[in-house]
Amino acid sequence: MTWLITGGAGYIGAHVVELAKSSGRNLVVLDDLSSGISSRLRNDIELVETTLLDSASVNRVFDEHKISGVLHLAAKKRVGESVERPDYYWQENVGGIQNLLSAMKTHGVKNFVYSSSAAVYGQPDVLFGALITEETPCAPINPYGATKLEGEVLSRAMAESGGIKVAALRYFNVAGAGRAELGDQYIFNLVPIVFDALERGEQPIVFGNDYSTSDGSCIRDYVHVQDLADAHIAAMEFVEKSDPGFTAINIGTGQGASVFEVLAMIQDVTGISIDPIIGERRKGDPAALVADVRLSKELLGWQSSRDLRAIVTSAWDAWKLGHK
Ligand SMILES: NC(=O)c1ccc[n+]([C@@H]2O[C@H](COP(=O)([O-])OP(=O)(O)OC[C@H]3O[C@@H](n4cnc5c(N)ncnc54)[C@H](O)[C@@H]3O)[C@@H](O)[C@H]2O)c1
Structure with missing residues (x-):
């Protein structure tokens, strides 16, 4: 029995692949290497280099392997790019999951773990201090978040029609590295953005210090990527x-x-030493986004175990190895 991991050469996917392999799973990775890096994968991992948009190639992977479950991480994830190229994001993220789910249906594969995102919540209308539950209404505020929600809508419909069983994991802010070679190579999230500024001898910008939070800056829920990898294994089980x-x-x-x-x-x-520049608030930035994590504990028996220091330390080790 083999797990198919799409996007396994990506930042998060490579952590999932490594953990699944070390816990004795058979697996095959499908990745078009558009942002993935093949050297993240050990030599004994089979990589099928193809895009999910090529449905013949996707079906061939199912023909050639006894796939018992799919962990679907492959997607385009740049919010800014999604605003400029929404059609491309629909094609890649929605078209990709559509082909994948069709291939699963054709081959009778039922187990599905989907990389969703807290971006599906948008700017949730919750009282300050309240946690975001899975019942909080979904209202994405950018095309990226909308495509992640579309993936949920389609997989829910296919679950309801009796075809598949789905755990859609809504990740909050992912950071850190399980080992330095697997770190995030891109500069889109707070931690790498700050590293980048410091490396260039500049000070980071804090967008707004007048939110109704304890110190006036925005609050987010940072989860270590290695904890996230653990969550994927628990979700598939x-x-x-x-x-x-x-x-x-x-x-x-x-x-x-x-x-x-x-x-x-x-x-x-x-x-x-950091002496940040205080900038204006950014449009669409909620004061606080923190997950209610009761369901992951209850259903998956999973909870995060690594703290902010572990996240920043491992991210810094990865940063020092190099980045794009
Ligand atoms: N990184 C985060 O903070 C975060 C937060 C929430 C959700 N997510 C989701 O987690 C998943 C993984 O994100 P990541 O941070 O590892 O990104 P990443 O860009 O490092 O990994 C994505 C992988 O998918 C591959 N890919 C993209 N489009 C493909 C296609 N059409 N066919 C085949 N392969 C394709 C890329 O080559 C890459 O290896 C994504 O679905 C993303 O939406 C990420």
Whole structure:
């Protein structure tokens, strides 16, 4: 029995692949290497280099392997790019999952773990201090988040029609590295953005210090990518042994960290003094986004175990190895 991991050469996917392999799973990776890096995969991992948009190639993977479950991480994930090229994001993210689910249906494969995102919630209308539950209404505010939600809508419909069993993992802010070689290579999230500024001898910008939070900066829920990898294994085992229909599950820590707290941790870990520039608030930035994580504990028996220091330390080790 083999797990198919799409996007397995990507930042998060490579952590999932490594953990699945070390826990004795047979697996095959499908990745078009559009942002993935093949050297993230050990030599004994089979990589099928193709796009999910090529449905003949996707079906061939199912023909040639005894796939028992699919962990679907492949997607385009740049919010800004999605605003400029929404049609491309629909084609890649929605077209990709559509081909994949059709191939699963054709081959009678039922177990599905989907990389969703907290981006499906958009700017949730919750009282300050309240946690985001899976019942919080989904209202994405950019095309990227909308495509992640479309993937949920389609997989839910296919679960309801009796075809598949789905755990849709709504990740909050993913950061860190399981080992330095697997780190995130792109500069789109707070931690690498700050590293990048510091490396160029500049100070990072804090977008708004007048939110109604304890120190005025925005609060987010940062989850270590290695904890996230653990959650994927737990999610696939959950889907394999039960019949959840379609279940969306938040993957976070349940603890928020403010931008100033992250900066203080970065200063501590790197030893580089930080005196941030205070900028204007950014449009569409909610004051706080923190996951209610009761469902992941209850259904998956999973909770995060690594703290902000572990996230920043491992991310810094990865950054020092090189980035794009
Ligand atoms: N990184 C985050 O903070 C975050 C947060 C929430 C959700 N997610 C989701 O997690 C998943 C993985 O994200 P990541 O951070 O590892 O990104 P990544 O860009 O490092 O990995 C995505 C992988 O998918 C591959 N890919 C993209 N389009 C493909 C296609 N059409 N066919 C085949 N392969 C394709 C890429 O080559 C890459 O290896 C994505 O679905 C993303 O939406 C990420």
